Amino acid sequence: MAFNANLLLVTAFLCLLSVHHGSACFPAIFSFGDSLQDTGNFINTFANTTISKLPWGITYFHKATGRYSDGRLIIDFIAQALGLPLVPPYQGGRNFSRGANFAFGGATAQDLNTLAGLGLNVTGIMNMPLQVQIDWFQDLLKSVPSLAGKISTTEVVIYLSFR
Numbered sequence: 001m002a003f004n005a006n007l008l009l010v011t012a013f014l015c016l017l018s019v020h021h022g023s024a025c026f027p028a029i030f031s032f033g034d035s036l037q038d039t040g041n042f043i044n045t046f047a048n049t050t051i052s053k054l055p056w057g058i059t060y061f062h063k064a065t066g067r068y069s070d071g072r073l074i075i076d077f078i079a080q081a082l083g084l085p086l087v088p089p090y091q092g093g094r095n096f097s098r099g100a101n102f103a104f105g106g107a108t109a110q111d112l113n114t115l116a117g118l119g120l121n122v123t124g125i126m127n128m129p130l131q132v133q134i135d136w137f138q139d140l141l142k143s144v145p146s147l148a149g150k151i152s153t154t155e156v157v158i159y160l161s162f163r
């Protein structure tokens with residue numbers, strides 16, 4: 001996962017170095033991952049958690065946004081550098097015409113049955129594997145056909161982060 005993400009980031013930054021403006025390079029960002037990239041899916045699913053109030057978000061947003069950070073995440077800096085809006089969380093977000101963020105705090109790349117089968121202790125681990133996020137992505141593409149058209153005809157940034 002990290003390898004794929006790095007490849008895409010290199011593409012994004014080469015694009016920034018070119019003569020084009022950022023948003024001309026990439027019309028949308030779709031993000032998958034865990035708390036490193038979650039911009040609100042977790043707290044929009046589980047209200048009133050430890051990250052639902054200050055000091056989370058205190059330095060930049062001045063309120064808790066669901067980011068596991070006091071400020072912006074790497075995905076926020078990428079969006080701003082490309083001239084795109086901050087990537088809205090799929091859960092509770094509204095306008096996904098410039099992208100959507102499916103990353104979910106505590107998510108794993110593999111599902112828990114697979115991890116348990118490898119002998120790992122999965123007690124208390126969030127069961128929110130990448131496949132669930134891909135299912136959400138496919139649901140979004142079905143509900144917004146123009147987005148699917150955009151993705152098939154242009155390059156978009158797909159950003160993955162899983163520990």
Ligand SMILES: *[C@@H]1O[C@H](CO)[C@@H](O)[C@H](O)[C@H]1NC(C)=O
Nearest residue numbers: 046047048049050051052053
């Ligand atoms: C949120 O959680 C805290 C701590 O568990 C509790 O004191 C508070 O009443 C909760 N607030 C809401 C709106 O549920």
Ligand SMILES: *[C@@H]1O[C@H](CO)[C@@H](O)[C@H](O)[C@H]1NC(C)=O
Nearest residue numbers: 084085094095096097098099
């Ligand atoms: C969604 O955002 C795009 C670009 O930011 C804008 O052109 C469009 O009108 C918005 N759609 C709605 C329904 O707000």
Ligand SMILES: *[C@@H]1O[C@H](CO)[C@@H](O)[C@H](O)[C@H]1NC(C)=O
Nearest residue numbers: 119120121122123124125126
């Ligand atoms: C598995 O993890 C849970 C939660 O961290 C812990 O309570 C439990 O002791 C662990 N079990 C083993 C066999 O290590």
